[in-house]
Amino acid sequence: MTLHEIRKLLDAEVLIGEDQLGMEVNTAFVADLMSDVLAFATAGSLLITGLTNPQVVRTADVLDIAAIIMGRGKRPSQETFQLAEEVNIPILTTKYILFEIAGRLYARGIRGCIEKVGSK
Amino acid sequence: MGGNFDNAGEVSSNIKTVLKQIGLPKDVIRKAALVAYESEINIVSYARKGMIRLRVVPDSIMIEAIDEGQGIPDIEQAMQPGFSTANQKIREMGFGAGMGLCNIKSFSDVFHISSEVGKGTHLRMIIRASSAVLNS
Numbered sequence: 225m226t227l228h229e230i231r232k233l234l235d236a237e238v239l240i241g242e243d244q245l246g247m248e249v250n251t252a253f254v255a256d257l258m259s260d261v262l263a264f265a266t267a268g269s270l271l272i273t274g275l276t277n278p279q280v281v282r283t284a285d286v287l288d289i290a291a292i293i294m295g296r297g298k299r300p301s302q303e304t305f306q307l308a309e310e311v312n313i314p315i316l317t318t319k320y321i322l323f324e325i326a327g328r329l330y331a332r333g334i335r336g337c338i339e340k341v342g343s344k
Numbered sequence: 345m346g347g348n349f350d351n352a353g354e355v356s357s358n359i360k361t362v363l364k365q366i367g368l369p370k371d372v373i374r375k376a377a378l379v380a381y382e383s384e385i386n387i388v389s390y391a392r393k394g395m396i397r398l399r400v401v402p403d404s405i406m407i408e409a410i411d412e413g414q415g416i417p418d419i420e421q422a423m424q425p426g427f428s429t430a431n432q433k434i435r436e437m438g439f440g441a442g443m444g445l446c447n448i449k450s451f452s453d454v455f456h457i458s459s460e461v462g463k464g465t466h467l468r469m470i471i472r473a474s475s476a477v478l479n480s
């Protein structure tokens with residue numbers, strides 16, 4: 225799916241990365257724990273989270289995450305916004321809860337970046 | 345950089361930028377950035393001050409995280425996945441899962457940790473550029 229399609233599907237607002245909506249993604253990871261993201265998320269995946277602090281962007285940058293989706297209507301703090309602009313990582317925000325985000329994406333073919341831990 | 349979360353991660357971003365300029369494989373850069381980042385967050389979380397040292401030789405990257413701080417009383421316990429003494433502030437940032445040190449170990453080819461209570465902690469990690477290329 226492209227970020228463009230994802231925006232539509234999730235009724236999301238694009239806060240950063242309007243110019244990158246053509247990007248294709250196939251995998252995603254959902255977490256509110258950054259160390260779990262660091263342990264398991266793979267490059268080019270979506271990061272779906274309810275956290276909004278700058279560490280979300282740092283974590284995404286370190287891992288070459290494709291884009292960040294903030295659920296439950298969460299919006300980035302000012303510092304987070306600035307950092308994401310700096311490192312050029314798209315941020316989308318949606319009012320859907322994380323379960324709904326994941327379910328909707330899964331139904332459209334997006335898969336977890338790993339299925340189970342220890343399986344890669 | 346201890347105690348200050350405002351710029352936590354900046355050192356790792358810089359490391360990433362430098363390694364990109366050198367033109368190392370993406371995979372290797374990602375591992376190095378991850379290892380540096382977890383170390384940096386630990387220093388900010390648990391130490392008074394510290395530094396991250398990066399050394400690049402043709403076939404490997406060495407990253408050292410050296411801090412002055414509380415140190416780790418029981419290294420074996422600290423290395424256990426899930427063990428954490430993180431406070432509320434750290435948890436609010438999305439850290440404190442007790443995964444950092446295990447992540448660092450599993451993403452490094454060589455991992456060395458030493459620590460003295462009341463003095464500080466020293467991590468040394470080596471990521472091989474050549475093996476990473478072969479594996480990717």
Ligand SMILES: Nc1ncnc2c1ncn2[C@@H]1O[C@H](COP(=O)(O)OP(=O)(O)OP(=O)(O)O)[C@@H](O)[C@H]1O
Binds near residue numbers: 260413464
């Ligand atoms: N540099 C350090 N100085 C003192 N104590 C440390 C240091 N690094 C880690 N520790 C101790 O070891 C524990 C485990 O560290 P680890 O990085 O594995 O997990 P965490 O920092 O608690 O959570 P996470 O890294 O998953 O966000 C910490 O909670 C802390 O008690």
Ligand SMILES: [Mg+2]
Binds near residue numbers: 382440443444
């Ligand atoms: Mg840690």
